[in-house]
Amino acid sequence: MDTDYAIIGGGVVGLSVAWGLLSRGRTVTVLDGDDGSFRASRGNFGLVWVQSKGMNQPRYARWSQRSAAIWAGFAEELAANTGQPVPLEQKGGYDLHFSEETLQATVEKYETLKAQLDGDYPFEVLGHNALRIEEPHIGPKVVGAILHHQDGHANPLKLLQALAADVRRMGGRVLTGKTVTAVTKPDAFRITCADGTILGAGRVILSAGLGAAQLGPSMGFKAPVxxxxxxxxxxxxxxxxxxxxxxxxxxxxxxxxxxxxxxxxxxxxxxxxxxxxxxxxxxxxxxxxxxxxxxxxxxxxxxxxxSPDGLPIYQESTEMPGAFLVTCHSGITLAAAHARLLPDWLEGTEAAPDLEVFSEARFAVS
Ligand SMILES: Cc1cc2nc3c(=O)[nH]c(=O)nc-3n(C[C@H](O)[C@H](O)[C@H](O)COP(=O)(O)OP(=O)(O)OC[C@H]3O[C@@H](n4cnc5c(N)ncnc54)[C@H](O)[C@@H]3O)c2cc1C
The missing domain is CATH 3.30.9.10 (D-Amino Acid Oxidase, subunit A, domain 2)
Structure with missing residues (x-):
């Protein structure tokens, strides 16, 4: 076997998971596709965002909160290890509103979610004048904002660079131009790439972003992305x-x-x-x-x-035990959770987070 874990997809999701597994002493090979691939990790908005996540599933709000809470420590560790700073600011963020009606309707939804989270959902409503004190350049058409104190933003490209550098520093192999075309499991996993490369692995993580839709079904996943x-x-x-x-x-x-x-x-x-x-x-x-x-x-x-409901998907294949699908809508926000918490779930330790609500069972035809 060439590696403990083969990670298919070297975007922010695959690299965050790779980082977490390497930190625990596993050997990891990341196989990333060609330059023509779609790469959300290089074109996103860089928010580390909690508000509005999980309005219909408080577990998703919690998961986002957990990640936001450990993001600063994660960024500091990456910077210390690589000498490459990962700029992050977490002093709150706004949902700006141009109408009293939409502001009020959103506040009502946040109040419901706050009750479901036992009050741990720190936001306040700022009317125009209060907002203007915080944001002197705000325009007269903005009637107000919801200021959520757990929100922030980062530099997503520097995150990606630091992750790739630290994965390599820890001995991870990151191979580019390796589009995986087949995964089989005669005994250990056998992963075949379009250029003829073949890799043996004990376990496989499918974190190929939109590429999971093609490869996923052959590995026993629905992968409805x-x-x-x-x-x-x-x-x-x-x-x-x-x-x-x-x-x-x-x-x-x-x-x-x-x-x-x-x-x-x-x-x-x-x-x-x-x-x-x-x-x-x-x-x-x-x-x-x-x-x-x-x-x-x-x-x-x-x-x-x-995904169909916008929530992450974390699923182990029943057809190919040891193969996991990991995909999400907010890979920057969840980078810290994927690096620090998800490996416990992958490895089945006692500290494993309960991710049952994010399984593919929710897409079953009823
Ligand atoms: C406009 C926009 C704004 C966003 N804003 C935010 C935000 O503010 N905050 C936030 O948290 N998130 C945001 N996101 C979402 C975030 O960017 C994504 O959740 C994240 O980048 C997904 O990362 P990924 O690694 O799953 O996918 P990708 O970055 O798409 O990477 C997938 C990788 O898999 C590889 N691949 C595909 N198929 C194969 C194959 N068969 N074999 C080998 N490799 C393969 C590709 O080459 C690619 O490198 C935004 C996204 C967009 C598009």
């Missing part, structure tokens, strides 16, 4: 304009304002469109009018990896 496009814009570097991030805009550690993202069901088309970008810009200017004068420097489209 679909793409959803998000278009994103970024401005030139600006002096401090935005204090805390929101789903509309955030000021990144390097100074640019990132604006996004659309939610579009357009299959595997990851291009940007003029209406998509104009809509984003208009909303951001309504929130922060000073942005009307900002120069845009870049735009891109990327595909989210969504």
């Amino acid at each position: 679909r793409p959803q496009r998000g278009q994103v814009l970024i401005t030139e570097k600006l002096p401090k304009l935005i204090n805390r991030p929101s789903l509309i805009a955030r000021q990144v550690d390097e100074g640019g304002i990132q604006i996004g993202a659309t939610n579009e069901e357009v299959g595997h088309d990851d291009r940007v469109t003029q209406p998509g970008l104009s809509g984003l810009a208009a909303e951001a200017i309504a929130a922060y009018p000073a942005l009307a004068r900002a120069q845009l420097v870049r735009s891109w489209g990327a595909l989210r990896v969504l």
Whole structure:
């Protein structure tokens, strides 16, 4: 056998899990696809976000909270190990509202979730004037915001770089240009790549993002993941304009304002469109009018990896015990949980988190 674990997919999910397993002394080989692959990990919005997660499943809210709570320690360890800082700010985040009705309706939902979480859901409602004290550049059309104190944001590309560097430092092999075409289990796992590479492994993690939809069924998974496009814009570097991030805009550690993202069901088309970008810009200017004068420097489209209910999927294959499907909608937020907590579940230790609600049983035809 070549490796304890073969990890199919070297995005933020696969690398976070690889990091966690290597920290526990396992040998790990990450097989990542070719340059034409869809890579959500390189096109996302960088929020480490709790609010609005798990409105219909409090366990998902809890899981996001657990990850957010251990994110800073995780980022610090990565930085100490690699000398590459992973910028992170966790001083709360906003859900901005342009109407009293939507603000009120959202607050009611948050109150319900807060009760389900035994009160551990620290948010406050800021009217326009209170918000303006926190965010002097907020526009008059914003009637108010929900400030959730567990929210924050990170630099997702630096996270990815630091993860890859630390995985290698710990002896993990990260092989690129290795599109896996078949996984069989005569005895140990046998993994075949398009270029003819064959790898033997004791266990396999399928964390191939959208690629899981093709490979998953042959490994006994349903893997019902679909793409959803998000278009994103970024401005030139600006002096401090935005204090805390929101789903509309955030000021990144390097100074640019990132604006996004659309939610579009357009299959595997990851291009940007003029209406998509104009809509984003208009909303951001309504929130922060000073942005009307900002120069845009870049735009891109990327595909989210969504399950039917938007929750993560954590499933061991019944057909191929020792093969696990790991996929989620918010891989940046959950990076710390995947690195520090998920390995207990994979290894079946006493500390394993209860992830039953995230199994594929919920997709069973009734
Ligand atoms: C616009 C946008 C905004 C987002 N904003 C946020 C946010 O603010 N906060 C947050 O937490 N999350 C956010 N996300 C989601 C986050 O980016 C994803 O959850 C995360 O990147 C998923 O990582 P992944 O490793 O599962 O997938 P990917 O990054 O897509 O990586 C999958 C990898 O698998 C490889 N692969 C595929 N098939 C095969 C195969 N057969 N063999 C070998 N390798 C294979 C590919 O080459 C690829 O590198 C956003 C996503 C988008 C698109």
